[in-house]
Amino acid sequence: MSQLAVKTHLREERLRHIWCPGCGNGIVMGAIARAIDKLGLNPDQTAIVSGIGCSSRASGYMDFDTLHTTHGRAIPFATGLKLARPELNVIVITGDGDAAAIGGNHLIHAARRNIDITVVCFNNNIYGMTSGQYSPLTPRGMKATTAPYGTIDRSFDLCRLVGAAGASYVARGTAYHVRQLINLIANAIAKKGFSFVEAVSQCPTYYGRRNHLGSAVDMLRWQKEHAVPVKAAANMTPEELEDKIVIGELQNLSGQPEYVSEYYRLVREVQHQHAALR
Amino acid sequence: MSGKDRFYRLMQGDEACAEGALAAGMRFFAGYPITPASEIAEYLSQRLPEEGGVFIQMEDEIASMGAIIGASLGGMKSMTATSGPGFSLMQENLGYASMAEVPCVVVDVQRLGPSTGSPTAPAQGDVMQARWGTHGDHAVVVLSPSSVKEVYQLTVKAFNIAEELRLPVVLLMDEVVAHMRERVDMRELAQVEVVDRKRPATPKDSYLPYGPDRDDVPALARFGDGYHFHVTGLFHDSTGFPTGNPKEIERQIARQHRKLERYRPYLCIGDEEALEDAEVVVLAYGGSARPALAAVRQGRREGLRVGLIRPTVLWPFPEETIYALATRVQSIIVPEMNLGQLALEVERSVKGECRVTRLPKVNGELFTPEEILAVIRKEALSCPSWRLRPIYEKKDYAISGVQAVATA
Ligand SMILES: Cc1ncc(C[n+]2csc(CCOP(=O)(O)OP(=O)(O)O)c2C)c(N)n1
Ligand code: SF4
Numbered sequence: 001m002s003q004l005a006v007k008t009h010l011r012e013e014r015l016r017h018i019w020c021p022g023c024g025n026g027i028v029m030g031a032i033a034r035a036i037d038k039l040g041l042n043p044d045q046t047a048i049v050s051g052i053g054c055s056s057r058a059s060g061y062m063d064f065d066t067l068h069t070t071h072g073r074a075i076p077f078a079t080g081l082k083l084a085r086p087e088l089n090v091i092v093i094t095g096d097g098d099a100a101a102i103g104g105n106h107l108i109h110a111a112r113r114n115i116d117i118t119v120v121c122f123n124n125n126i127y128g129m130t131s132g133q134y135s136p137l138t139p140r141g142m143k144a145t146t147a148p149y150g151t152i153d154r155s156f157d158l159c160r161l162v163g164a165a166g167a168s169y170v171a172r173g174t175a176y177h178v179r180q181l182i183n184l185i186a187n188a189i190a191k192k193g194f195s196f197v198e199a200v201s202q203c204p205t206y207y208g209r210r211n212h213l214g215s216a217v218d219m220l221r222w223q224k225e226h227a228v229p230v231k232a233a234a235n236m237t238p239e240e241l242e243d244k245i246v247i248g249e250l251q252n253l254s255g256q257p258e259y260v261s262e263y264y265r266l267v268r269e270v271q272h273q274h275a276a277l278r
Numbered sequence: 279m280s281g282k283d284r285f286y287r288l289m290q291g292d293e294a295c296a297e298g299a300l301a302a303g304m305r306f307f308a309g310y311p312i313t314p315a316s317e318i319a320e321y322l323s324q325r326l327p328e329e330g331g332v333f334i335q336m337e338d339e340i341a342s343m344g345a346i347i348g349a350s351l352g353g354m355k356s357m358t359a360t361s362g363p364g365f366s367l368m369q370e371n372l373g374y375a376s377m378a379e380v381p382c383v384v385v386d387v388q389r390l391g392p393s394t395g396s397p398t399a400p401a402q403g404d405v406m407q408a409r410w411g412t413h414g415d416h417a418v419v420v421l422s423p424s425s426v427k428e429v430y431q432l433t434v435k436a437f438n439i440a441e442e443l444r445l446p447v448v449l450l451m452d453e454v455v456a457h458m459r460e461r462v463d464m465r466e467l468a469q470v471e472v473v474d475r476k477r478p479a480t481p482k483d484s485y486l487p488y489g490p491d492r493d494d495v496p497a498l499a500r501f502g503d504g505y506h507f508h509v510t511g512l513f514h515d516s517t518g519f520p521t522g523n524p525k526e527i528e529r530q531i532a533r534q535h536r537k538l539e540r541y542r543p544y545l546c547i548g549d550e551e552a553l554e555d556a557e558v559v560v561l562a563y564g565g566s567a568r569p570a571l572a573a574v575r576q577g578r579r580e581g582l583r584v585g586l587i588r589p590t591v592l593w594p595f596p597e598e599t600i601y602a603l604a605t606r607v608q609s610i611i612v613p614e615m616n617l618g619q620l621a622l623e624v625e626r627s628v629k630g631e632c633r634v635t636r637l638p639k640v641n642g643e644l645f646t647p648e649e650i651l652a653v654i655r656k657e658a659l660s661c662p663s664w665r666l667r668p669i670y671e672k673k674d675y676a677i678s679g680v681q682a683v684a685t686a
Contacts, residue, residue, distance in 0.1 A: 014519060044504035060508055060519060065501040067351065068510035069344065070374050076341035080348025083332045084306055085502045109337040263332065270327040
């Protein structure tokens, strides 16, 4: 499955990508391609919509109908596309700044509507594209080009936010735990309703260097050592969980009304009533 | 209803916009409530489900603009409607639609601004924003209707131009026209011609979403039809993929503007009254054109050689038409519910061939015909040797900055 997925679902001729050596974006993009492959989605019926950022450049490398939108706005574009063509599998690729800062409002409203799109947030804890300013997901105290003394902002737990807003499916994975990440993304796509996967990824160039986190390999090792499966996390105290990342399926609701099917159900009812009146 | 009555309907401007859009084939509307445009959304929230189309109220205007672009790429003709504050929020994604060449229609029902301004007061203060609101040199078409019937017709036209040119088109209404109710003859409105975007005829693997087609408008495939094409707001080459090559960038920008230039003769549309022998001309648009017409008619009754020109396409501005007019008249008066936005364009277009008099009004009230007539009388009676005078008479503008521009 794996190598073939990369061959069939990526635009090989576009692959002199813009990403730095050691960047996690390629791993997460590969995981999306493999998840699509695993589900056997029809590539003609699959669309990738992304925002602006290093991570959002992934759309240009993936061999589907792809829409690289404006900063933070991928979800509204995807919402329009999905409503216009409900038969499409619509997958949104976004960064932590894209999704949680400028696009935060769209994210929670899409979750509230429970519209059947899948959002994969590449969380590198930094604004990569603009060279390393702090994002709403930069952990408190960490350094960035705009936080030379360490950020005093508290960071978001995006998964909890999206879960509370009503998403049917919420999960977190890491670039290190790539097999699990593929499965989580596949589950998310397969799930009807709004699904969200936070993929913890490494930016050695800005986040890593500024905070002396070592090489890409060191950062991946950090992910390995700090990841705690959901089940294990349930038995841990908040103090123990302080610097950990909880990975796995965090929310999986069934029977939630999904926006697009609700909308078209309403259309059928209205049209039925009209036909009856005529 | 009996006899001919059944052909007539009392319609509001906003309602005519919604019905015109449906007649043009619009099947996707995304919007966010704002006075004086909310009626369009309310009306469509009822009508679109009846027609099997999509209505969605988004979380803001930025999202609304994004959603209509996404829907258009999914193959649905799409529209949003707003007023000044929302129009400001839409600008970034409006620029995206222009750059990515995605057809869509944006309705801006102007109200008095800046900022929250006066939500229910009429104004025409977004004329320049409609042209230059988003950053960069972009192509956009802006239409401005003056009556309920014309709202319907120009909404259809807006969609046709958007589809034909792969462009965002702005329908710039004002509160007067949007909230006004008029009797319309449904038989007249039924005669609409509908244009649909060009679809690719080439095989899927040789499709160029930004290729140089004969008319400079590339065919647009639909997402989900197997073309696997890329759409971005970054500069791109004919394949749609990003490029930093200055030659390619230049080529794409040039084509985007050329497609509009080619089409320009078809965009010189509008209306005129008593222009043949006119020496003084009133140039008015939107809601201001109505008191202007009344003033011109009264002027004629008084024996003044006055006429009206009413462009319905504001951008691209019909500069050649106005220049030609300027060479044979003495004076053009421009009443607008702003401090003189389109007047700037008139002044530029006449190239000194006639006098241009601004008649600005920004207090949230409509012009009265008398206000315009007073200026007509003054202009008509002015000295025949007007050419000896400065082109821009120093008038008592309320804001000195405006005067500085006028005399520059
Ligand atoms: C409206 C707007 N504001 C700011 C920017 C500049 N900008 C581009 S990418 C970016 C941040 C990207 O960070 P993130 O979403 O975390 O993605 P990453 O690059 O880290 O993958 C910003 C602020 C922009 N393109 N548009
Ligand atoms: S700046 Fe960071 S996120 Fe961007 S490509 Fe380089 S390593 Fe990746």
